[in-house]
Amino acid sequence: MSKRLLSLCSLALVFAVMVGSFAPTARAQDDLSGSLEIFSWWAGNEGPALEALLALYGEQHPGVEVINATVAGGSGVNARAVLKTRMEGGEPPDSFQVHAGQELIGTWVAAERMEDLTFLFEEQGWFDVFPEGLIDLLSTEEGIWSVPVNIHRSNVLWYNPAKVAEWGIEVPATWDDFLAVCPAIQDAGVTPLVVGEAWTVNHLWESVALGVLGAEGWNGIWTGETDVMGEEFLAVWDTFGKVLECSNFGEDNAGLPWEQAIDRVVDGSAAFNVMGDWAAGYLTTTLELVPGEGFGYAPAPGTDGVFLMLSDSFGLPVGAPNRDAAVAWLALLGSKEGQDAFNPLKGSIPARTDGDVTNPELYNSYLQSAAADWATDTIVGSLVHGAAANENFAGNFGTVVDLFTASGAPEAAAAEFMALCESSGACGG
Amino acid sequence: MYNRKDKTIAFLMISPSLILLAIFVYFFIGQTAWYSVSDWGVDPATALKKGVEKNYVGLDNYHTLMSSASDYEFRLAFISTFYFTIFFLGSCLILGFFLAFLLDQRIKGEGVFRTIFLFPMSLSFVVTGTIWNWLLKPRGGLNILPNKIFGADPLEYKWLNSDSTLFKFEWMQGGNLFYLGIALFAFALFTFVAQKRSLSWFWVVAAGLVLWLISAAGFWGKIWLPIDDPVRDIGTYQGYGYNAALSGIVIAATWQMAGYVMALFLAGIRGISEELREAARVDGCAEWQVYMHIILPQLRPIALSAIIILGHISLKIFDLVYAMTGIDNKYVKVPGILMIKGFRSNEWARSSAVAMVMLFAISLVIIPYLWSNLRTEKR
Secondary structure (H helix, E strand, C coil): CCHHHHHHHHHHHHHHHHHHHHCCCCCCCCCCCEEEEEEECCCHHHHHHHHHHHHHHHHHCCCEEEEEEECCCHHHHHHHHHHHHHHHCCCCCCEEEEECCHHHHHHHHCCCCECCCHHHHHHCCCCCCCCHHHHHHHEECCEECCEECEEEECCEEEECHHHHHHHCCCCCCCHHHHHHHHHHHHHCCCEEECCCCHHHHHHHHHHHHHHHHHHHHHHHHHHCCCCCCCHHHHHHHHHHHHHHHCECCCCCCCCCCHHHHHHHHHCCCEEEEEECCHHHHHHHHHCCCCECCCEEEEECCCCCCEEEEECEEEECECCCCCHHHHHHHHHHHHCHHHHHHHHHHHCCEECCCCCCCCCCCCCCHHHHHHHHHHHHCEEEECCCCCCCCCHHHHHHHHHHHHHHHHHCCHHHHHHHHHHHHHHHCCCCC | CCCHHHHHHHHHHHHHHHHHHHHHHHHHHHHHHHHHCECCCCCHHHCCCCCCCCCECCCHHHHHHHHCHHHHHHHHHHHHHHHHHHHHHHHHHHHHHHHHHHHCCCCCCHHHHHHHHHHHHHCCHHHHHHHHHHHHCCCCHHHHHHHHHHCCCCCCCCCCCCCCEEEEECHHHHHHHHHHHHHHHHHHHHHHHHHHHCCHHHHHHHHHHHHHHHHHHHHCCCCCCCCCCHHHCHHHHHCEEEECCHHHHHHHHHHHHHHHHHHHHHHHHHHCCHHHHHHHHHCCCCHHHHHHHHHHHHCHHHHHHHHHHHHHHHHCCCHHHHHHHCCCCCCCCCHHHHHHHHHHHCCHHHHHHHHHHHHHHHHHHHHHHHHHHHHHHHC
16 A cells, blocks of 8 residues: 555544544444445435435444445336345345335235334334324234335325316315216316326226225225125225216326326316325426415315325345344434435425424425324325235236226126235235 | 367357357246246245245146136237237238339439338337337327317327227137137248248148147147136127227337338349349230239248248237337237236236247247248258
């Protein structure tokens, strides 16, 4: 080693010590070292939120080299395939992103490839800060399997307040209300409800089902208590069919991204849209609209007081190469500090109920109202976004909807739903 | 001619690629074949368990694909591919020949036109698919063109999302006929090759294969069972057949490959000696008769090559469809798309079975071609 390099190194060391001693972070820096590989699908728009978390981790554990392994692709379609080959090949990342709930439990917990995180929840006192309904979705009888970072809501109805006032209609409180007001909207030459490509139709279905069945009936599907061939469930399909008739389904919805679907609500060529609350991020950031003025929101018809949630979470695979660093990562994710750093950038709300959600600099008025609902509403899990049903069921659910829309027969759809329940084992029993 | 040393060196030179081929092609084909007759992923709970036990289940997976109501997707995909191949081949050959015919008129700037027509081939299917997806959108591209130019009402043609089905048949009645159709197609291809190469023993092999196909159909009668619950079979409502939503894909694929066929035909036409044409004209042939009786017959081997090349592209088409309609389009299905879906729902055995059916379909086209090539080269 040359003298010059040596002196540079010592200079750097002195500098580091100085910075370290004056650093404002009260949190003790530890002696964790090695590396930490974080596997996720947060690239592009969602990249900065992850970067903020990684920077925070770097501050707390400067000895750890963080490897950000992202595989781009909406809602993780590509990332999940890569993850499966890596896990099969015996090379798990230290921690990976997964939709909280059955997407994790049905695949990786059932495969006995995850570590129970109950110890971490106890150590960090998380049982007091995460809602009980959420912890239920993350758990099986054997343990708790992942740490939720953020919360999104699936059952939100979006509309344009100015237009709705102009047409003289009220925001429907139930699906029957919606069907009642539908002909009037159609007469005005406006699409009552806009849907987009295939998955957004499935997304609509879960809000319709929740609206018709209620929270208890919805949860009953996944425990086997709701009879999926019964009268009430047939009514779900019946209502869904009528709702689709009030939409652009079958006309020009194929291949229509959700952003362009909601654009039609904004420009007034459609009245309503059911989409998850990532739409709020698009409406406020990309379209620069003010919540409540440029766009309005309400719980999807019939789902007031119920929060159909989905959540990104991270788990700890068995055999993670740097387990200690990964546990520290999970501890950061669940901390108030971590959640308040991540969520404002992601456009979601913290899973913790004690987040800094009333701070208007961090959370806009939509997110504040969502956070208020999160603290009080009944929490149920989304089917389409991985919380309520395993990957086999969620992956094949689209064929049930296809069958229904081709046949228009609730009985055929219900029978197919039943068959899928049995083959995937997603509906309890 | 060759001494021993030459042979050793030659063998050493090709052995790396032989070994790699053996591992990365044939071994994995074998592995896929094994998964397709196993129960891996049939129970989703154990799909990704470490060291999961994979049990031999015979042809159950194939049976399910062919007869369960939930797997109508596969049957739609299989039949769609068949129709797609026919329409894609047909339109490429006709358009390609027509372009070659036009360019053969010794026009000015032939080189420029040749480049223009051949150019789409240099794009990847994903690029073609993305562009044509924009063009064929329900509210975009071609449909709003009349509006942009003349201010007329935009068209509402559903290029990629039409739900009408042509040439419909019921799977339960038509399924067997469909297979017979495929067997006859294979038979026709064999006879074509046999005739071309004037190999009489080829007839025997061809006939043997057809018999084998038919008897296999009988032997695996299990596969040919009717749908387990026709009421839930989407084909009952939609009908199995040529789905009009495929036409968008056919247009895009033809746009990309017709120029290539043109180049093949043009080279073929130029290879025919001018004296032959002259002679025909002297004998009093009209120009269309020259094409009918002199040029077309001599282009037969080129047509065969084009059919083989386009045929194997279209049977395994995936990227174009993926880029144009995505995985979840209700109307457009091809087997490759279903394999990707298998990754989403952890159905490894089912996906492998889909892959094996595709392999079988493609080998029906490729094997006779390779075989006849091999025989010709030996002679």
